[in-house]
Amino acid sequence: EVQLLESGGGLVQPGGSLRVSCAASGFTFSRYGMNWVRQAPGKGLEWVSSISGSGGSTYYADSVKGRFTISRDNSKNTLYLQMNSLRAEDTAVYFCTRPIFGVVNAFDYWGQGTLVTVSS
Amino acid sequence: EIVLTQSPATLSLSPGERATLSCRASQSVSSYLAWYQQKPGQALRLLIYDASTRATGIPARFSGSGSGTDFTLSISSLEPEDFAVYYCQQWSNWPPITFGQGTRLEIK
Secondary structure, eight states: OOEEEEEOOEEEOTTOOEEEEEEEESSOGGGSOEEEEEEOTTSOEEEEEEEOSSSOOEEEOTTTTTTEEEEEETTTTEEEEEEOSOOGGGOEEEEEEEESSSSSSOEEEEOOOEEEEEOO | OOOEEEEOSEEEEOTTSOEEEEEEESSOOTTOEEEEEEOTTSOOEEEEETTTEEOTTOOTTEEEEEETTEEEEEESSOOGGGOSEEEEEEOSSOSSOEEOOOEEEEEO
16 A cells, blocks of 8 residues: 655744655655645645656756755655745645656645644 | 636535536646545545546546646536545646646535
8 A cells, every 4th residue: 555654844933944754655666756745724736846766856846946955765765855944935734745657747646744834 | 837727716516416627727738637636634636637537446426528728527426525625737847737726615
């Protein structure tokens, strides 16, 4: 059974940093690109970042480019999102998602999400 | 960036009725479109991908149609568990991947 379990969310001050993680199981992690999607409270879904299966290619939304870094450790079946220079508008639930195939596609598996709150 | 516009924002129907949700793209996305269902406290669920292909385990009452810029998600006969928020998503021209703003399907 495919499982995606996010962790690492919490309260951080504006300008601060946080790293969220996603532990994957039930599939061959290195064969899939992975993605982060976020949802601000009461709002819709926003794609944040993608990474190829090898980790050699990464992609970012303009809203986070230069501040967030996606990475993965295929030996640990874990996806990461390092978030720096956090702003109030980054407050959201962050979901880890797996595409049907490739780096980006429809997302057939989603985690439950981890809440990041940026506030003083 | 491709903008997806969903309509209506809210749809009020009764169990047993047919639901029709729309998603319009600002430019052609070919068939690179998916539909998702979101319920509180549950992981998002993929319903339809490639505009019209049902995902694994999705009941036959859910169907998707369209190509280019106009897409529809239909639910033939609403069950109580179908009342939720629905999103469309495109990956035709990325980055960025984009989502619609959502349609809330509520019980009348």
